[in-house]
Amino acid sequence: MLDAATLARIHGLVTKGGPLAVVSKLAEGRKRSDLLFPPDWVKQRLAGDKADPPSKYCNAMISDKYKLIYLKCPKTASTSVLDGYFSNCVVPKRYDYCLHMVDYTNITDVKHLLSMWDEYFVFGFSRNVLRRAVSQYHYLARFVKEECGRMSWDTYCRDPYLIGDICAKQDANGESCCTHGLEHQYLHVSPQVNCLLTEQGKMAVDWIGRVEHFEDDFVKLISILNARPGVPSLPAVQPRKANYNASPCDAHRRMLRWQLWNGTENPCDKMELYQGQHAHCLSSITKFYADDLALLF
Numbered sequence: 283m284l285d286a287a288t289l290a291r292i293h294g295l296v297t298k299g300g301p302l303a304v305v306s307k308l309a310e311g312r313k314r315s316d317l318l319f320p321p322d323w324v325k326q327r328l329a330g331d332k333a334d335p336p337s338k339y340c341n342a343m344i345s346d347k348y349k350l351i352y353l354k355c356p357k358t359a360s361t362s363v364l365d366g367y368f369s370n371c372v373v374p375k376r377y378d379y380c381l382h383m384v385d386y387t388n389i390t391d392v393k394h395l396l397s398m399w400d401e402y403f404v405f406g407f408s409r410n411v412l413r414r415a416v417s418q419y420h421y422l423a424r425f426v427k428e429e430c431g432r433m434s435w436d437t438y439c440r441d442p443y444l445i446g447d448i449c450a451k452q453d454a455n456g457e458s459c460c461t462h463g464l465e466h467q468y469l470h471v472s473p474q475v476n477c478l479l480t481e482q483g484k485m486a487v488d489w490i491g492r493v494e495h496f497e498d499d500f501v502k503l504i505s506i507l508n509a510r511p512g513v514p515s516l517p518a519v520q521p522r523k524a525n526y527n528a529s530p531c532d533a534h535r536r537m538l539r540w541q542l543w544n545g546t547e548n549p550c551d552k553m554e555l556y557q558g559q560h561a562h563c564l565s566s567i568t569k570f571y572a573d574d575l576a577l578l579f
Contacts, residue, residue: 300480408492412567435547478490
């Protein structure tokens with residue numbers, strides 16, 4: 283039975299079957315703006331049509347020198363992967379082995395990414411669906427202006443895309459109800475399979491790590507990468523704790539990296555948010571992320 287401690291059954295090395303679905307669409311000439319929550323889709327949602335987004339969107343990062351591609355799935359330890367080791371090539375303090383975010387509006391970049399997919403090592407991370415949903419809510423709720431009204435966990439869990447819908451509304455000054463754009467909100471609640479599968483439903487990665495075992499899995503990842511012939515070696519992983527907005531369970535010490543709204547529920551046992559008065563959240567979240575559960579768990 284799925285609970286907040288359930289680990290993904292699929293992890294480690296897997297058989298890659300082709301490029302990521304959204305990369306294939308972009309290479310065919312589809313525009314990023316048509317694939318990443320376009321205005322027409324948003325209007326349909328606000329009108330009550332809960333249709334799926336037009337694509338399974340996911341950002342990719344690449345290193346040509348080290349022949350690797352990282353699929354950056356929100357709320358699956360990307361902070362640990364980037365800030366904790368690789369770094370983003372656009373930041374001042376970056377490493378020789380930094381990762382470059384692929385510009386999906388540049389067809390040359392997209393076609394280069396596609397052409398390297400078979401040769402380069404492609405990796406990503408997965409996370410327990412129930413814990414990820416709670417983390418998403420705590421993170422995204424802070425970008426909604428308080429004057430626009432708080433969104434409760436019970437409301438959010440019925441349809442996580444609601445946390446993006448609210449950004450289309452305006453506050454008293456005629457500005458968005460969110461301090462971040464609605465694309466940011468929608469993207470952060472997207473299913474994990476968006477960053478794992480091809481258009482045909484095959485694996486688009488060579489390796490999947492688990493957030494819950496980040497330290498051990500990441501060491502194994504670097505070992506695999508460094509065993510490839512003809513590719514420069516990456517530095518050893520220094521012992522450190524994963525930084526994926528987890529919190530210790532001592533009530534007097536428990537605090538997230540970002541400030542929660544006053545009154546926002548943040549129990550040590552995340553299953554409390556799926557039980558009792560929140561029991562409906564278990565069925566709604568598992569339904570929303572049914573594809574993740576079918577693939578990973």
